[in-house]
Amino acid sequence: MTVVVGVDGSAGTQAAIRLAAQEARYRSAPLLAVMAYSGERPLGAAPASRPVSTLRTAADELATTDVMLHDIVNSALGGQADGVVCRAVAGLPGHALVTVARETEAQLIVLAARRDTPVARVLGAVSQQVLRSAPCPVMVVPDSGASTKADVST
Numbered sequence: 001m002t003v004v005v006g007v008d009g010s011a012g013t014q015a016a017i018r019l020a021a022q023e024a025r026y027r028s029a030p031l032l033a034v035m036a037y038s039g040e041r042p043l044g045a046a047p048a049s050r051p052v053s054t055l056r057t058a059a060d061e062l063a064t065t066d067v068m069l070h071d072i073v074n075s076a077l078g079g080q081a082d083g084v085v086c087r088a089v090a091g092l093p094g095h096a097l098v099t100v101a102r103e104t105e106a107q108l109i110v111l112a113a114r115r116d117t118p119v120a121r122v123l124g125a126v127s128q129q130v131l132r133s134a135p136c137p138v139m140v141v142p143d144s145g146a147s148t149k150a151d152v153s154t
Contacts, residue, residue: 003027005110006097006126007035007072012112012143017076019141020110021084027107032085033073034100036093037065062088094129102135109138 005020007013017033024031038061056064065088074081089096101109114124131138 001027001107002030002032002104003108003110004032004034004097004101004104004106006093006112006130007033007069008093008112008126009035009068009072010112010114012114012141013072014076015143016110016112016141017073019139020108021077021080023108023110023139029107030085031083032087032100032104032106033069034087034089034097035065035069035072036089036091036096037061038090058090062090094126094133097126097130098133098135106136108136109134111138111140113140113142 003020003024005017007017020033021031066086069086069088070081073084073086077084087100089100091099097109097111100106109130111127111130114127127138127140131140
């Protein structure tokens with residue numbers, strides 16, 4: 001049983017990670033940070049001016065996503081990031097989060113709220129998909145307010 005947090009690099013991601021860490025401690029559960037990446041780069045999708053030798057492979061995408069994921073978690077939690085398991089997953093973000101939650105028998109999925117729309121209360125497509133398909137409760141964390149100041153000390 002785990003707490004899964006979706007990481008996407010948005011402004012609210014840091015608050016979501018901190019709150020997920022707090023929830024994991026409350027539940028005595030491991031925290032699993034998940035970031036999705038495309039994993040597929042068809043040759044026909046490359047710009048004509050770009051040589052084939054510079055195309056990124058699925059392994060390149062995985063490595064880049066893994067480094068970015070670890071950097072974001074470290075930035076959010078500092079020294080307390082050591083206990084967080086990070087997993088880069090190929091696929092669409094909503095599907096990847098739900099699949100990982102099922103595989104790990106997650107107790108909770110934590111997501112950052114979208115703030116790039118005129119109406120701040122509108123959920124993004126990923127949040128909507130996770131809410132419809134999740135095997136456990138889902139917490140959507142706003143970018144502002146008390147959740148950004150969550151104490152993650154043990």
